[in-house]
Amino acid sequence: MSAAASGEQPLLSLRGVRKSYGTGAARKVVLDGIDLDVAEHACVVVVGSSGSGKSTLLRVVDLLDDVDDGQVLLDGEDVADPWVDANAVRARLAMVFQQYNLFPHLRVLDNVTLAPRVVHRWPRAEAEQAGLAMLEKVGLAHKARAYPDQLSGGEQQRAAIARALVTGPELLLLDEVTSALDPELVGEVLDLLLALRDEGTTMLVATHEMGFARDVADEVVFLHEGRVHERGTPAEVLDDPRRERTREFLRRLR
Numbered sequence: 424m425s426a427a428a429s430g431e432q433p434l435l436s437l438r439g440v441r442k443s444y445g446t447g448a449a450r451k452v453v454l455d456g457i458d459l460d461v462a463e464h465a466c467v468v469v470v471g472s473s474g475s476g477k478s479t480l481l482r483v484v485d486l487l488d489d490v491d492d493g494q495v496l497l498d499g500e501d502v503a504d505p506w507v508d509a510n511a512v513r514a515r516l517a518m519v520f521q522q523y524n525l526f527p528h529l530r531v532l533d534n535v536t537l538a539p540r541v542v543h544r545w546p547r548a549e550a551e552q553a554g555l556a557m558l559e560k561v562g563l564a565h566k567a568r569a570y571p572d573q574l575s576g577g578e579q580q581r582a583a584i585a586r587a588l589v590t591g592p593e594l595l596l597l598d599e600v601t602s603a604l605d606p607e608l609v610g611e612v613l614d615l616l617l618a619l620r621d622e623g624t625t626m627l628v629a630t631h632e633m634g635f636a637r638d639v640a641d642e643v644v645f646l647h648e649g650r651v652h653e654r655g656t657p658a659e660v661l662d663d664p665r666r667e668r669t670r671e672f673l674r675r676l677r
């Protein structure tokens with residue numbers, strides 16, 4: 424049951440979110456009135472063709488981009504309001520990108536503990552204990568002292584996920600986290616995300632991995648030209664033969 428249906432306030436709600444880039448004739452509307460809810464412990468997966476606005480949607484939630492109009496409500500508070508302290512909001516969220524963005528000159532453990540130490544001012548010992556526990560969880564404790572270029576792509580992405588989770592964010596934003604990986608490395612990252620979802624991690628995920636969306640999503644939101652074209656359970660959105668545009672999109676992905 425959705426948060427709205429159960430009467431609970433979702434952790435995250437987007438209401439009428441609009442975003443465009445450029446001006447005049449070059450103006451491009453990327454998000455055209457998006458409504459979306461993510462309940463606590465839910466996994467909402469956003470799918471759609473390239474350029475449909477998936478990354479932009481995650482970026483406005485993480486306050487990396489401003490919205491032109493609409494609300495981004497975190498626990499009911501509109502965090503898109505320019506008066507809100509963006510750093511305080513970002514401390515409650517964590518985003519993982521397609522390119523893992525690990526610092527190449529820092530060992531894996533130092534990558535994972537950097538934000539806790541520098542941003543959150545945790546003592547080094549406490550940060551390292553939490554960092555090692557998180558690396559253990561993603562199966563990388565044995566790589567804590569390695570540098571990123573000594574890890575496979577899948578391991579680097581798992582390290583990036585450990586880094587995102589170490590401070591205990593309320594919402595994990597995942598933007599095409601398997602797109603840069605060789606096909607044989609995709610499975611290990613998806614398995615980790617499945618395990619996180621089973622633990623109740625609240626997630627908003629943009630992906631092209633339809634199999635993953637089927638396995639992991641409580642709700643699939645299909646974006647098309649900046650609008651929500653379909654939403655529902657994976658079976659409703661991905662498998663219903665009457666949903667012609669969704670089928671067309673899935674055919675193109677094959």
Ligand SMILES: Nc1ncnc2c1ncn2[C@@H]1O[C@H](COP(=O)(O)OP(=O)(O)OP(=O)(O)O)[C@@H](O)[C@H]1O
Pocket residue numbers: 444445451453471472473474475476477478479480599
């Ligand atoms: N900073 C920007 N300036 C101008 N246009 C942008 C900017 N960021 C994104 N866009 C445009 O907005 C549209 C949506 O981009 P976005 O990255 O959100 O799509 P996407 O669905 O995530 O695509 P993909 O699946 O290829 O990652 C695209 O047409 C893109 O070119």
